[in-house]
Each structure stands twice: as C-alpha cells, then as structure tokens.
Amino acid sequence: MAEGRSYLDSLLNLESLRKSLVRQEDTIIFSLIERAKYPINSTLYDDDKPPAHLSDSLFHFLLKESEALQAKAGRYTSPEENAFFPDKLPSPLLPPPDHTPVLHPPGAAININDKVLNLYLKTLLPLIAADGDDRNYAATAASDLNCLQALSRRIHFGKFVAEVKFRDAPEDYTPAIRAKDREALMKLLTFESVEETIKKRVEKKAMVFGQDVDLNENDSNGDYKVDPTIVSKLYGEWVIPLTKSVQVEYLLRRLD
Amino acid sequence: MAEGRSYLDSLLNLESLRKSLVRQEDTIIFSLIERAKYPINSTLYDDDKPPAHLSDSLFHFLLKESEALQAKAGRYTSPEENAFFPDKLPSPLLPPPDHTPVLHPPGAAININDKVLNLYLKTLLPLIAADGDDRNYAATAASDLNCLQALSRRIHFGKFVAEVKFRDAPEDYTPAIRAKDREALMKLLTFESVEETIKKRVEKKAMVFGQDVDLNENDSNGDYKVDPTIVSKLYGEWVIPLTKSVQVEYLLRRLD
Numbered sequence: 097m098a099e100g101r102s103y104l105d106s107l108l109n110l111e112s113l114r115k116s117l118v119r120q121e122d123t124i125i126f127s128l129i130e131r132a133k134y135p136i137n138s139t140l141y142d143d144d145k146p147p148a149h150l151s152d153s154l155f156h157f158l159l160k161e162s163e164a165l166q167a168k169a170g171r172y173t174s175p176e177e178n179a180f181f182p183d184k185l186p187s188p189l190l191p192p193p194d195h196t197p198v199l200h201p202p203g204a205a206i207n208i209n210d211k212v213l214n215l216y217l218k219t220l221l222p223l224i225a226a227d228g229d230d231r232n233y234a235a236t237a238a239s240d241l242n243c244l245q246a247l248s249r250r251i252h253f254g255k256f257v258a259e260v261k262f263r264d265a266p267e268d269y270t271p272a273i274r275a276k277d278r279e280a281l282m283k284l285l286t287f288e289s290v291e292e293t294i295k296k297r298v299e300k301k302a303m304v305f306g307q308d309v310d311l312n313e314n315d316s317n318g319d320y321k322v323d324p325t326i327v328s329k330l331y332g333e334w335v336i337p338l339t340k341s342v343q344v345e346y347l348l349r350r351l352d
Numbered sequence: 353m354a355e356g357r358s359y360l361d362s363l364l365n366l367e368s369l370r371k372s373l374v375r376q377e378d379t380i381i382f383s384l385i386e387r388a389k390y391p392i393n394s395t396l397y398d399d400d401k402p403p404a405h406l407s408d409s410l411f412h413f414l415l416k417e418s419e420a421l422q423a424k425a426g427r428y429t430s431p432e433e434n435a436f437f438p439d440k441l442p443s444p445l446l447p448p449p450d451h452t453p454v455l456h457p458p459g460a461a462i463n464i465n466d467k468v469l470n471l472y473l474k475t476l477l478p479l480i481a482a483d484g485d486d487r488n489y490a491a492t493a494a495s496d497l498n499c500l501q502a503l504s505r506r507i508h509f510g511k512f513v514a515e516v517k518f519r520d521a522p523e524d525y526t527p528a529i530r531a532k533d534r535e536a537l538m539k540l541l542t543f544e545s546v547e548e549t550i551k552k553r554v555e556k557k558a559m560v561f562g563q564d565v566d567l568n569e570n571d572s573n574g575d576y577k578v579d580p581t582i583v584s585k586l587y588g589e590w591v592i593p594l595t596k597s598v599q600v601e602y603l604l605r606r607l608d
Binding site for chain 1: 405498
C-alpha cells in the first residue's frame with residue numbers, strides 16, 4: 097500500500113520527524129490551553145475516595161476505559177502510540193495494517209507513560225489549572241486525555257529519532273551501546289542550541305495561541321491562557337529530557 | 353455550594369455568556385486545526401461496510417461508546433451538554449449536582465445534534481480534511497469528537513441566550529411566541545453587525561492559531577492549517593443560523 101509505505105518512510109527520515117515534532121508542539125499547547133479552561137477539579141483524581149463501584153479514581157477509570165475503546169479502533173497498532181494502561185487492551189475491530197516494523201523490536205516496547213502520567217498529574221496540572229472545582233469532570237478528563245496522549249506521543253518519538261540516528265551512523269553509537277554507557281549516549285544526543293531554540297519556540301507559540309484575539313490591532317496585553325514560561329519549562333525540564341531518555345534506552349537495546 | 357451558584361449565575365448573565373461564546377471560538381478552531389492533521393479517512397465513516405461485529409460505521413460505534421463513557425462521568429448532567437445519542441445513556445457514577453434548573457424545562461430538552469452531526473460529516477469535514485486514508489482512525493475519531501462536542505455546545509448555547517433575553521424583556525417576545533411567529537422571533541434575534549464582527553473575528557483567529565509559528569519575525573506566509581475563510585463561512589452559514597434556530601425553538605416553548 098503506497099500510503100503505508102510513505103507513512104513508514106516518514107518515520108525513518110530525520111527531516112519528517114523534525115517537522116512532526118514541530119507540529120506536535122501546536123497540539124500539545126492547544127491541549128494545555130484547553131485543559132486550563134477548567135479548574136484543578138481534584139475530586140476527579142482522588143484515589144482515596146473513588147465513586148461507588150470503582151476501585152480507583154474516576155480519572156483512572158476514564159483513562160483506562162478510553163484507551164480500551166481507542167484500542168478497539170486500532171490506536172495501539174500504530175508504532176507512534178503507547179498506552180498508559182497497556183495490559184489487557186481489547187483487540188482492534190479492523191485488521192491491523194500490515195506494516196514492516198520500523199523500530200528494532202526490543203526498543204519498540206519501551207513505555208515510560210508511568211513517568212508521563214505522574215509528571216502530568218503531580219507537577220504540570222497544578223501549574224496550569226486554577227484552584228477550585230466546577231464539577232465538569234467528564235470534560236476535564238477528556239482534555240486531560242488529549243494532553244497526556246500528545247505528551248506521550250512526543251516523548252516516545254525519541255524511539256524513531258534514535259533509530260534514524262543509529263541507522264545514519266551506527267559507528268558513532270556502537271561503542272557506547274556495547275559499554276552500556278548512558279552518559280556517553282546522552283552526550284551524543286544533546287545539542288544545547290537546538291534545545292534552546294525549541295524552548296524559545298514553544299514559549300512563543302504559547303503566546304500566540306494563548307492570547308485573546310480580537311479585531312483591534314494590539315491583541316496581546318501580556319495575558320495568556322497558559323503561562324508561556326511554564327510551557328518553556330515543560331519542554332526544558334521534562335519533555336526534552338524524557339525524549340532523550342527514551343532515545344538512550346532505545347539505543348541500549350539496539351544491538352540486542 | 354458557592355461555586356454551583358456562581359456557575360448558574362454565569363449562565364444567566366448576557367456578558368458571561370458572551371465571554372463564553374468568544375472563548376468557545378478558540379476551542380472550535382483548535383479542534384478543527386487538529387482534525388485537519390488527518391486526511392478524510394472515509395473508511396471510518398462507512399456505514400455500508402462496518403467492521404465485523406458492528407452494525408454501523410466504526411465512527412458511529414466510537415461516538416456512541418465515548419458518549420456512554422462520558423455519561424458515566426456525568427457529562428450530561430450539565431445543562432450545557434447535549435448528547436448525539438441521548439437514548440439509553442448510562443447513569444453517572446457520582447451523584448449529579450443539585451442545580452436549580454436555569455432553563456425552562458420544555459426548552460431545555462431541545463437537541464439538534466442530528467443536524468450538527470450531518471453538517472459536520474457531510475459538509476465541513478470535506479472542506480477541512482485532505483483526501484486520503486492514513487488509517488489513524490482512533491485519533492481521527494477522537495478529534496472528530498472534540499469538534500462535534502465544541503460545535504454542539506456552541507450551538508445549544510442558544511438556549512441560555514434565549515432564556516436571558518426573554519427574562520430581560522418578556523414583553524418583547526411574548527406576542528411573537530403566542531402567535532408562533534418564527535419569522536418575527538428570528539428578526540428580534542438578528543443583529544447583522546454583531547454577526548459580521550463574529551465572522552471577522554473567527555477568521556482572524558483561524559489565521560493566528562493556524563499559522564506556522566517560528567522564531568523569525570514574519571511568520572504568516574498565507575499558509576494556514578485550516579482555511580480561515582472556511583471558518584468564517586462555518587460561522588456565517590451554519591453556527592450562527594443554527595444557534596438562532598435553537599433560540600427561536602426555545603422561545604416558542606418558553607410560555608408552555
């Protein structure tokens with residue numbers, strides 16, 4: 097299938113990966129702006145007092161059930177997608193696409209969504225959502241799901257980036273992989289000026305997308321729906337380091 | 353509950369309703385931009401060749417099941433939300449909020465989501481999504497759901513607008529309501545200059561949110577992720593008229 101082929105090619109081409117990562121920034125920022133419409137709504141996440149008939153929080157239930165439903169639609173047959181609750185997902189209703197695997201199988205299985213979920217709930221959410229409870233739990237959880245899936249996809253894209261870099265220059269990575277030298281691999285994967293550019297760009301995007309647009313010329317009065325410095329911090333302290341950590345773990349398994 | 357009270361007040365105050373409608377424009381445009389990432393993916397909507405074990409299209413199944421899940425989280429206890437498949441929705445897992453109804457009950461039940469769904473699938477989708485099939489059906493359907501729920505909420509907000517306008521000046525509307533004069537009511541609810549402002553503003557928002565933002569000064573090269581004129585047309589031809597039609601139907605039941 098020609099579309100299948102070009103799709104796979106796009107996952108093994110550094111320039112398409114870069115474009116996709118830049119486009120994913122918009123998705124992540126839109127999702128954060130949308131989540132920030134609702135207050136923190138702590139009841140939703142309360143594991144200690146789950147609703148009747150549930151053993152975990154309402155959020156845990158909704159996330160798990162949403163993933164089960166999306167699994168039926170084939171979401172996790174895509175190598176770009178990683179579930180937060182990958183155990184016992186139902187089978188897809190349509191036959192899965194007959195893709196040649198693009199990733200080296202031991203690395204393809206990497207899933208750090210427990211870290212992504214923990215970071216999101218414990219650290220990010222209190223930074224972007226106001227205090228309070230408006231009882232809009234369904235809409236809040238749906239927008240959480242959008243944020244989590246967008247962040248997870250971005251961070252696990254490290255697998256494709258690592259695969260392409262390895263294919264382009266296996267000799268650069270092989271010694272550090274054989275020596276299981278995480279630090280050396282991290283050094284090979286770190287380009288500070290690129291990271292600075294990303295942080296500045298996402299900050300700018302948060303300003304552009306989070307402003308109140310009206311028909312007068314001067315829109316931006318410094319009031320944004322999500323604080324742009326938080327978005328820059330999100331990338332600098334979590335998204336970029338976690339993506340690199342996925343890359344390192346992937347490379348460590350690349351010769352298995 | 354103080355939050356409940358202020359929430360209800362906000363639904364009966366023309367200025368808060370206006371602010372919410374303006375904010376909902378951002379949500380609608382973000383959701384359209386996100387849907388436009390995927391090609392049309394017609395297989396998803398194909399009622400003639402549903403996947404095994406399903407009687408309708410995969411999309412129909414996902415929309416229905418997503419609503420059932422969100423119903424458990426209490427989505428449809430909010431007067432702002434209207435289901436696309438309101439029959440046989442499961443009960444919420446948490447006790448519903450003890451709100452005094454803000455809407456007049458015969459009008460509160462108005463639901464024109466069959467029109468919204470038809471408009472979205474038949475008219476809007478072909479305008480914003482490119483041809484093709486990338487098999488990302490789960491992600492595509494999830495972004496369809498975001499678009500549909502955002503459009504539905506916006507259009508059914510007409511109920512609150514109508515309620516507030518009626519409370520502010522019942523004498524203006526009562527003769528036309530008693531005469532069941534739809535045309536007269538539509539005239540009372542039409543403010544062309546306001547509608548023009550909305551159409552211009554959403555077009556501008558589509559330019560701002562749909563541009564490729566980079567760190568150079570001049571971003572906008574006229575290339576937008578969703579054509580801004582389509583967003584203006586969406587509002588002018590469908591969103592505004594359907595909102596007014598909800599208002600008219602609501603007012604016609606206001607004295608029942």
